[in-house]
Amino acid sequence: MATRVGMEVSIAAAEAVKQANTDIIAAYPITPQTHIVEHLSELVNNGELDAEFIPVESEHSAMSVCAGSSAVGARTFTCTSSQGLALMSEIVYAVSSLRLPMLMILTNRSLNSPLSIWNDHSDVMSIRDCGWIQVFTESGQDVYDHVFIGFRVAEDRNVLNPFIINLDGFILTHVIEPIEILDQEIVDLYLPQYQPLHRLHPDRPVTIGCFGPPVLFTEAKKAQNEAMNNTMPHIIKAWQEFGDLTGRYYHPIETYKTEEAKIVIITQGSLGETASIAIDTMREKNEPVGLVKIRLWRPFPFMELREAVRGAELVVVMDRAISYGGPGGPLAGEIRSALYSEEGHPRVVNFIIGLGGRDVSPEDFIQMVQQAKMKVGDWYEIYGVRE
Amino acid sequence: MAKPENEITWKDLEVGFVVDEPGNAMVYRTGDWRSQRPVYSRERCIKCGTCYIYCPDMAIKILEDGYIEHDLYYCKGCGICVQECPTNAITMIEEEE
Numbered sequence: 001m002a003t004r005v006g007m008e009v010s011i012a013a014a015e016a017v018k019q020a021n022t023d024i025i026a027a028y029p030i031t032p033q034t035h036i037v038e039h040l041s042e043l044v045n046n047g048e049l050d051a052e053f054i055p056v057e058s059e060h061s062a063m064s065v066c067a068g069s070s071a072v073g074a075r076t077f078t079c080t081s082s083q084g085l086a087l088m089s090e091i092v093y094a095v096s097s098l099r100l101p102m103l104m105i106l107t108n109r110s111l112n113s114p115l116s117i118w119n120d121h122s123d124v125m126s127i128r129d130c131g132w133i134q135v136f137t138e139s140g141q142d143v144y145d146h147v148f149i150g151f152r153v154a155e156d157r158n159v160l161n162p163f164i165i166n167l168d169g170f171i172l173t174h175v176i177e178p179i180e181i182l183d184q185e186i187v188d189l190y191l192p193q194y195q196p197l198h199r200l201h202p203d204r205p206v207t208i209g210c211f212g213p214p215v216l217f218t219e220a221k222k223a224q225n226e227a228m229n230n231t232m233p234h235i236i237k238a239w240q241e242f243g244d245l246t247g248r249y250y251h252p253i254e255t256y257k258t259e260e261a262k263i264v265i266i267t268q269g270s271l272g273e274t275a276s277i278a279i280d281t282m283r284e285k286n287e288p289v290g291l292v293k294i295r296l297w298r299p300f301p302f303m304e305l306r307e308a309v310r311g312a313e314l315v316v317v318m319d320r321a322i323s324y325g326g327p328g329g330p331l332a333g334e335i336r337s338a339l340y341s342e343e344g345h346p347r348v349v350n351f352i353i354g355l356g357g358r359d360v361s362p363e364d365f366i367q368m369v370q371q372a373k374m375k376v377g378d379w380y381e382i383y384g385v386r387e
Numbered sequence: 388m389a390k391p392e393n394e395i396t397w398k399d400l401e402v403g404f405v406v407d408e409p410g411n412a413m414v415y416r417t418g419d420w421r422s423q424r425p426v427y428s429r430e431r432c433i434k435c436g437t438c439y440i441y442c443p444d445m446a447i448k449i450l451e452d453g454y455i456e457h458d459l460y461y462c463k464g465c466g467i468c469v470q471e472c473p474t475n476a477i478t479m480i481e482e483e484e
Binding site: 099208210212220222223 | 392393395396397398399400401402403404405406407409
């Protein structure tokens with residue numbers, strides 16, 4: 001039987017990393033990720049987790065240690081945020097191209113400058129095309145569960161790809177939530193020992209990270225892209241099997257009251273819970289509004305997205321990052337791409353909200369839906385900015 | 388990789404572009420890179436072995452009689468042996484193709 005406890009989400013995430021029997025943890029402290037790695041360091045120090053905790057001198061080194069650790073066949077975990085991710089990004093791209101499975105929890109925080117320790121999605125959007133599988137989480141339970149799901153997917157022989165769990169900084173990391181802690185037997189049943197396909201070992205040498213001349217580079221990239229696209233059914237299978245064991249089922253796209261909705265709000269991460277309160281209020285006033293939440297960001301679930309907004313006339317996309325001089329926010333760009341080929345596709349309006357820790361209330365969602373209805377065409381706007 | 392490089396498809400590649408066959412750099416013909424080739428004169432050679440030490444690709448073999456031979460399968464034509472030879476026993480000429 002699972003136990004339900006009140007726990008800070010960061011602590012629950014660290015407990016999951018312990019239950020996943022992680023071998024190597026390499027991380028450098030950065031707000032708002034610190035509670036996760038501090039707790040892991042305690043667990044290792046107290047002998048509760050038989051892992052190597054490698055305190056490195058920078059995030060660049062953290063990801064380099066993770067690359068080596070995964071290459072020798074160890075279950076590998078790291079955790080970072082914002083500037084830390086930016087510093088490690090060189091190696092972030094390398095490990096996915098080398099198909100080295102590992103798990104990263106990214107506690108989303110805005111990128112400098114102005115300096116901000118608070119939440120938005122500009123960090124993860126800066127590595128959108130890094131080739132990692134990327135999910136967004138909405139609650140502490142989502143985060144806890146995805147530690148097991150992330151390792152399971154990343155290490156799957158049919159996948160072999162690193163995995164990022166996005167978790168909104170402070171909004172989720174530092175709050176206490178009810179978490180259902182899984183029995184260790186369930187975790188062990190769900191998450192088998194990692195069996196690497198290739199690994200660095202003197203008994204059978206291989207070269208990992210070799211030169212790719214022009215005659216082979218394009219083939220290497222095609223292989224990587226195909227592999228990423230082919231992860232989709234294995235991610236869905238891992239979610240299905242997790243649901244069968246725990247009763248909690250996850251999907252690439254999750255919906256709330258989208259039946260016969262003419263207006264659909266699209267969110268990522270913790271905004272979903274706030275938006276659902278606004279949906280309830282608007283539904284009470286017979287406004288045909290529904291909510292679509294993007295759980296899986298990479299690989300992007302194009303088919304599921306089209307299905308989820310079918311019948312809608314207006315789609316209101318919420319972005320927590322700006323693509324300067326671009327189409328607005330990165331999520332809106334993706335949604336427009338997904339819908340462009342659909343006959344009679346809905347109008348796509350984009351609001352950029354919640355930058356650098358600015359609160360977004362249910363009332364704001366209602367306001368944005370009203371604004372989107374009033375205007376015509378596809379456009380974007382930074383919501384709530386003082387003129 | 389038994390196939391020539393330009394016939395390898397994306398499906399032939401190992402996961403993560405791993406080289407799964409230890410030591411296969413031996414089959415890689417770096418001699419293809421050469422635009423000039425070394426020409427060696429036994430008459431001037433004093434068998435000092437300096438060229439052998441300096442060659443960055445180990446493309447110079449010392450023969451049983453102490454003279455040397457360039458391995459043109461690997462020699463990239465960098466000309467370091469020419470620079471280092473104390474008796475000017477090696478010169479470079481243009482590769483003709």
